[in-house]
Every structure is written in C-alpha cells, then in structure tokens.
Amino acid sequence: MQxxxxxxxxxxxxxxxxxxxxxxxxxxxxxxxxxxxxDxxxxxxxxxETSSASHPFYTGKARLLDTAGRVELYRRRYGG
Incomplete structure (x- = not known):
C-alpha cells in the first residue's frame, strides 16, 4: 500500500x-x-436513513407482490 x-x-x-x-x-x-x-x-x-433496524426486509414488514394475480390479469386482458 502506498x-x-x-x-x-x-x-x-x-x-x-x-x-x-x-x-x-x-x-x-x-x-x-x-x-x-x-465507554x-x-x-x-x-x-x-436506513439500517437493519428500519429496513422493511429485515424487520419483516416487506410487501410481497402478487405476481400470480398480475399474470392472470394480463391473460384476461390480452388472451392466451
């Protein structure tokens, strides 16, 4: 190291x-x-602003996206 x-x-x-x-x-x-x-x-x-004490992923308050519902909406709207 210099x-x-x-x-x-x-x-x-x-x-x-x-x-x-x-x-x-x-x-x-x-x-x-x-x-x-x-000491x-x-x-x-x-x-x-954010640490493990306030981040939603670590506190268990993370929102889950309903991807299955979005896929069904796409299929109803555009067919398939």
Missing part, C-alpha cells in the same frame, strides 16, 4: 435516524459531529 493516499480508518458511530439503532464500527466516513459512547470516549457520528 503511504499518504488512503483515508484514515478509525472508529465511527453510525446512528439510524428512524430505527434508533446505534452501533460502533470502524470506517473511513467523516463527520463534524461527535457522540459520547458507553466514555467521544466518536464521530454518521446519521443514516
């Missing part, structure tokens, strides 16, 4: 704005805001 061309890789807190989930991980993401974590240290915080 020196001096890569962004700093450091601990960052990601916070889901809708789900309320916060987690500490390592990232190159930057932020001007900080938050105090449970008493201050980390940069990045707000995200």
């Amino acid at each position: 020196q001096g061309i890569h962004p700093e890789y450091r601990p960052v807190v990601f916070r889901d704005k809708t789900g309320g989930l916060t987690f500490l991980t390592r990232s190159t993401a930057t932020s001007g805001r900080t938050v105090e974590w449970a 008493g240290r201050s980390y940069p915080v990045v707000d995200v």
Whole structure:
C-alpha cells in the first residue's frame, strides 16, 4: 500500500435516524459531529436513513407482490 493516499480508518458511530439503532464500527466516513459512547470516549457520528433496524426486509414488514394475480390479469386482458 502506498503511504499518504488512503483515508484514515478509525472508529465511527453510525446512528439510524428512524430505527434508533446505534452501533460502533470502524470506517473511513467523516463527520463534524461527535457522540459520547458507553465507554466514555467521544466518536464521530454518521446519521443514516436506513439500517437493519428500519429496513422493511429485515424487520419483516416487506410487501410481497402478487405476481400470480398480475399474470392472470394480463391473460384476461390480452388472451392466451
């Protein structure tokens, strides 16, 4: 790896704005805001719109499309 061309890789807190989930991980993401974590240290915080706490697929609130009904509608309308 070349020196001096890569962004700093450091601990960052990601916070889901809708789900309320916060987690500490390592990232190159930057932020001007900080938050105090449970260990008493201050980390940069990045707000995200969707995480596993609020995404419909992971929460079980995903809508299923009725593809069979759409196929039947097509067949009734256009024959076949």
